Amino acid sequence: MSTSAPALSRASGTPAAQARACALPNLWLPYCQMQTAPLPPTVSHTQGTSLFLADGQELTDGVASWWTACHGYNHPHLQQALLAQAGRMPHVMFGGLVHEPARTLAARLADLLPGDLERVFFTDSGSVAMEVAAKIALQYHMNKARTGHDPQANQRRRLLSFRGGYHGDTMGMMAVCDPEEGMHALFGPALPSQILADLPTSPEKLAALESLLSTQGHEIAAMLVEPLVQGAGGMVFHPPEVLQTLRRLCDRHGILLVFDEIFTGFGRTGTLFACQQAGVVPDIMALSKALTGGMLPLAATVARREIFDAFLSEAPEAALMHGPTFMANPLACAVANASLDLFAREPRLEQVAAISKQLREELAPCRTLPGVRDVRVMGAIGVVELEKLDNVPELGRRFMQEGVWIRPFRNIVYLTPAFTITPEQLRKLTAGLYRVLKAELTQQPRPKQSPPGKTHSA
Numbered sequence: 292m293s294t295s296a297p298a299l300s301r302a303s304g305t306p307a308a309q310a311r312a313c314a315l316p317n318l319w320l321p322y323c324q325m326q327t328a329p330l331p332p333t334v335s336h337t338q339g340t341s342l343f344l345a346d347g348q349e350l351t352d353g354v355a356s357w358w359t360a361c362h363g364y365n366h367p368h369l370q371q372a373l374l375a376q377a378g379r380m381p382h383v384m385f386g387g388l389v390h391e392p393a394r395t396l397a398a399r400l401a402d403l404l405p406g407d408l409e410r411v412f413f414t415d416s417g418s419v420a421m422e423v424a425a426k427i428a429l430q431y432h433m434n435k436a437r438t439g440h441d442p443q444a445n446q447r448r449r450l451l452s453f454r455g456g457y458h459g460d461t462m463g464m465m466a467v468c469d470p471e472e473g474m475h476a477l478f479g480p481a482l483p484s485q486i487l488a489d490l491p492t493s494p495e496k497l498a499a500l501e502s503l504l505s506t507q508g509h510e511i512a513a514m515l516v517e518p519l520v521q522g523a524g525g526m527v528f529h530p531p532e533v534l535q536t537l538r539r540l541c542d543r544h545g546i547l548l549v550f551d552e553i554f555t556g557f558g559r560t561g562t563l564f565a566c567q568q569a570g571v572v573p574d575i576m577a578l579s580k581a582l583t584g585g586m587l588p589l590a591a592t593v594a595r596r597e598i599f600d601a602f603l604s605e606a607p608e609a610a611l612m613h614g615p616t617f618m619a620n621p622l623a624c625a626v627a628n629a630s631l632d633l634f635a636r637e638p639r640l641e642q643v644a645a646i647s648k649q650l651r652e653e654l655a656p657c658r659t660l661p662g663v664r665d666v667r668v669m670g671a672i673g674v675v676e677l678e679k680l681d682n683v684p685e686l687g688r689r690f691m692q693e694g695v696w697i698r699p700f701r702n703i704v705y706l707t708p709a710f711t712i713t714p715e716q717l718r719k720l721t722a723g724l725y726r727v728l729k730a731e732l733t734q735q736p737r738p739k740q741s742p743p744g745k746t747h748s749a
Contacts, residue, residue: 359585418459
């Protein structure tokens, strides 16, 4: 195979674009147009709540590496668990075999989760965990129809999700993301047709959802929702009562309720799981991100007892036919167990409450800036929503000049720091955020930069 670069140069276009391509000759980066996007900084190492760049700059991380590093970076308890497990067994297939780290983790999750959410299926990413949740929901109804318990259940072949929602970038999950607010409109013609509705946050929206379910409820296998916070869809909050309404509607229409707690799980909203604030138990829950404290990829799809029981049969075709190669990786399971240790013995929820209080106080001045639509806080999530934001990468570079790593998307600037962040470090984030937004929104002079690329990702 040729290693020369003429094709790359032809595709790259301008000399500036060619220079960027040559600087990253083999990488394909996510969520950016690599012909126009500025070169990203190189991280050399991490520690605590800081990213250290190859050029020596230290950045206080305001997003905890896409909301995963809840205990901060390089926590010694997580590192020790990783090294100890690596010395025993870094990996073994989970097909036909099991191992103690997975057994222990599944039991601990079942103990922590509300109700009878007790059967844990491990995967290695949030998107796949939600794919499995959808497959479980669909096959649950197929199995009920096959056994004669519900002959009409075979009609339930569709999924209902909500505007503003985001559940991942895999093919099945693209079909249930918001096609307008999300990133997947290009793939619309290739995706299965699912059902999109508004969250019932007002009497009018509730009436519309009830009307939809009265005519199409018999077609719907599952309702998918991010409880309390729609993350990548714009950090949109909704009250716990919405989840209670969804539970009632699902029970009335025989629909399974699936909670995507990939972002909200493990303390981010102020309780260990967001659903606890509503007193609602979903039929299926997906977990990932902070499950391992951000150290290794791992995800889990957890089902209630009744859901699992529908897959028990003498018929092989009733089994769940899914099995990622690296599912229940022992290293990841060991680190996840260590992460649960930290939640048990360190005051994580108290830390989240303190972060929440500080975010409310220190982001409040942003309300006075022109062009700010809303400032909102829930748990360790602080959001400044703007009327518009035209130069996202430029804003990101200006945050770096303040010594902070904040990654805006669309018209949203947000903070989701590690729970272990100190008040001083958090103040650096909020102060830097305010200074940059003030300069941007009041059109204060700023240094010239290269033309920004475009990004949509959180």
